[in-house]
Amino acid sequence: MSAPDRTAMIDDRILKDHNLTRDEYKLIVKLVGRAPNPTELGLFSVMWSEHCGYKSSRVHLKKLPTKGPAVIQGPGENAGILDIGDGLAVVFKIESHNHPSFIEPYQGAATGVGGILRDIFTMGARPIAVMDSLRFGPPDQPRNRAIMEGVVSGIAGYGNSFGVPTVGGETSFDAGYAQNPLVNVFCLGLVRKDKIFYARAEGAGNAVLYVGAKTGRDGIHGATMASAEFGTETEHKRPNVQVGDPFKEKLLLEACLEAMGRGLIVGIQDMGAAGLACSTSEIAAKSGLGMDIDLDLVPQREAGMTPYEIMLSESQERMLMVARPGRVAEVQAIFAEWDLDAVVVGRVVEGGRLRVRFHGEEVIDLPVEAIVNLCPALRRPVAKPRPAKPAGKGAPIPPPDNYTKAFLKLLASPTIADKEWIFGQYDHMVQTNTVFLPGADAAVVRIKGSRRALAASLDGNSLHVRLDPRTGGAAAVAEACRNLACVGARPIGITNCLNFGNPEKPEVMGQFEAVIEGMAEACKVFAVPVTGGNVSFYNDTEGASINPTPVVGVVGLIEDVAQAVRPGFKAAGDIVVLLGETKDELGGSEYLRSIHGREDGPAPGLDLALEKRVQELCLEAVGLGLLRSAHDLSEGGLAVALAESCFHGLKDLGCVVELESELRPDALLFGESASRILVSVRPSALDRLLQLARDRKARAAAIGKVYGQSIVVGRAGFKLVDVTVREAHRAWKNAIPDLFKIHA
């Protein structure tokens, strides 16, 4: 008989509490060479969690293209970095904070902003813009409104105080998000190429400094929480949510950038998920070194914390840095000037082990490689998504009695309606770089001292993705790039936030795999690398998964900011031109959902080659100065794009459009066929634009003109839509504020 398996001696319940499988535990015992003590087990629990270890997603994420001539840093660091010339680089990333935002909307969202800001400035960059992608349950439900109100004020509370402009984003609504809202925060930073910093230690003997806020008991096991489904009782998880202090973060930013700018530090890592455990082991592992830490030196907010709590606390606004030899005092002087702690808590050592002491005893002694890099990747079972139903197989869609009424109702649907109620709470102008106010196709932020500007857009239509994950994944990339094309920006890099259900369900992994493949294909067509991102699994509450929701954040460059194009019509008499082609595609449309209460497919198709030609046409036309306005067609189709071009234009300026098509009128007006852009041009520029379209084999058709004070859309002499801009604007503008009015 063989000796009893000692690893079997651990209790099932302890493993479950730590979200570890028995196989994983056995591997840990093997890697450590003994059974880990409870503190060490806690450390593995978070570092090998889905959130930190990407164990379900890693095998699939490899399919995304990550290389390109401008890529300085791809996935694997705090954020991606791209060279934009002139000695400058952009640092950007998107992260989710979904679970905390459901439990405690204000703090959950606020600390989501705080976390992504640190990811950016830990690399030496000053954050210059934030955007958010938000998903809530239908806002006619009071609870969903309460979550939305908390999330929006949390984002505002943190970003406004910190002093970073929140320049745009997107918000949509679906019943599936009622128990599981999504809060994805994107941040863009700017850095001089010679001032980029990484999580590095460089040499044994270097001092390890803890800087920023004190450590408290908040946020312990946040990363593990984000790696499991929610049951009905989430109330007791409230202590897992951290509390943000944007003021402290602002001080931390200034102090860190000053220490970096003066060349006082070797490397730096923020303390986000898994706090000290993660930052110490990652800096050591990435340098092939070890670290000795004394927890008694860590600034603490309360007495009596255990080593387990100190190592795993996710208290906000903290960083770990490694000082250059002999420069510790200077670092400390800078932090003192900003009234922040900067304490030497340990040393970099040879040998690749993390050794942690507490009250004179060694409480952790682990190989950092095992903690950081040896979390096993899983090949979870995958069930291929079922193909969407072919067109016409569903119940017939009755045409609306009155297209104008349907149009007004669509404009007032929360997903399409004006989001000023949201972005009006964000300081979108601080730093004085915001060229386009929120509401444009893409955010545009100028680079001071240069003619160039950066553009960014976040996109992802989860209904389309649910109906056809592969095409939906590709379409998210296509739409994000199309939004950039509308303002005249060329995409240079992508970050993605992949929000999915429980990866233990084969159908969820099937969606995930298909979305990644679709994204990868689209990224290759547009030649844009993915430089990082975030995966959020377990977006399930009480067993129900959300729609698969990939959110694509794309960053682009505008060579001459004076040429950037806005969505609004400029002058009566200009010709309205539709680039691309409208097909008989009502499936997955907001029209079907809002007017007919149906979510059937199929989702619109996507021809990536055509998409690319349409975008190139738009970019060329912008470069030649032909376009007076440009606006992407998305939810609500052509009719909504026409309306928004009026709303963003000169006051009350309308349009008259005549459509020639055999398609059914609602598909023509409200269908969401991909690869379409609505532009307006001076009459004298029309021929030139149409010729360019022919040359590029991208369709373009003059469909009407900017005229009068009404939106009029006709077909074959029959007016489908006829409404004043003012009335349409009222429906669009008031929809969300009206929901929040206090009813007597």
Place this chain on the structure above:
Amino acid sequence: MKFGVVVFPGSNCDADTLHALGDILGREAVYLWHKDHDLKGVDCVVLPGGFAHGDYLRSGAIARFSPLMREVGEHAARGGLVLGICNGFQVLLEMGLLPGAMLRNKNLKFLCRFVTVRVESEKTAFTRLARKGQVLRLPIAHFDGNYYAPPDVLDEVESNGRVVLRYCDDQGRLSEESNVNGSLRSIAGLVNAAGNVMGLMPHPERAVEDLLGGTDGRLILESLIGGRVP
């Protein structure tokens, strides 16, 4: 004319203000660190927007205790120019250099948008380049901009022509709707009795370049370049 922009911990419009005064208007402008006791010989002190000391306790409440505020108070008492923008206005109220206080905006939300304000007096060092009644388009970004003062203080301020800016519609008319944050008598900016200290909630430094949506802020900043009104 030399400008000094005070940097409190939590100031976040300090760089924007320096950029507007220095890079755009071409004036000499320097930062003044809140822990120092040195105004570096500036003619005009600007208290910028932001969240000084986190705006914890109350907007501007802690900033008045920053060491440099002693010198700023003395500078104001000597008749030196002081401009408080947004959070800077709140600090001036807390210091007692201007009367009144700020309440939460009437909708209890942070508000960031362009608004229109009417110039009530062109006879100040801050508005001399504007016309009385002129409507300026300027951005606001604040949570606590709902101006309050007791009736007798309001009457005194009004009768001495110290209200400099009021929220209005694009035609210069006052209404409840155009009074975005609920300020008493739609007050958006006012000066002290001596006319050398002004506080305003809108951000003139955000409106000095066409690229960013307008240049009306220049009227205020450029007015200052002429120095004190005799």
